[in-house]
């Protein structure tokens with residue numbers, strides 16, 4: 001009979017993550033710009049997306065997910081990004097550190113650590129894989145910090161110890177940000193801060209920094225992925241620049257699927 005279309009194979013569903021993520025807005029735009037009228041973007045979470053991916057992958061079934069780099073899924077599964085000839089998902093980006101206004105005056109030492117925080121996709125992936133393989137988030141962070149003393153020394157250069165000052169780090173439950181937030185929390189705890197981690201949706205994370213209810217976040221995907229939030233809260237936060245460079249977002253499929261471009265979904 002007629003060749004089954006990709007749409008029919010995956011019930012015209014793209015498995016997304018939490019609704020506030022920039023990748024979800026980008027995917028809505030992709031559905032429109034590539035004319036994928038019958039397609040639906042399924043909202044959920046990072047964890048639900050990876051569970052669906054694992055279930056399909058183990059049975060070599062077709063699946064299309066919203067994916068990003070760095071992420072442990074590329075270490076665990078043989079995956080590929082679908083080409084995006086219209087450039088809806090943007091180019092290589094960075095993850096920035098942002099802090100509330102006034103943070104530098106209130107907590108100069110934590111500010112300096114956050115300003116000096118910089119690592120690579122491989123560093124982040126090492127922590128993500130330990131967590132994915134069952135290690136508790138704090139344990140994986142502590143292990144990485146212990147094994148990378150030279151990098152930590154760069155982040156804490158010129159920083160003085162404090163005695164229990166409280167700071168709140170806001171993040172979103174993406175595997176990448178669970179890793180980075182736990183690592184920087186451990187470093188701040190080791191210099192004496194009492195660090196609270198607050199897990200929020202992306203919009204609430206940005207709003208928390210802007211209204212000062214959260215002190216800092218290492219989960220700002222810029223310049224395009226979180227462009228809406230950056231514009232919405234302009235002036236109400238300080239951008240300390242990239243803590244990781246070379247990120248990518250897009251539609252990701254197992255390599256056993258024949259399609260290679262978003263255009264083939266139409």
Ligand SMILES: C[SH](C)CC(=O)O
Pocket residue numbers: 017020021022023024068174176202221225226249
């Ligand atoms: C899902 S990526 C970690 C960031 C985003 O899309 O907002």
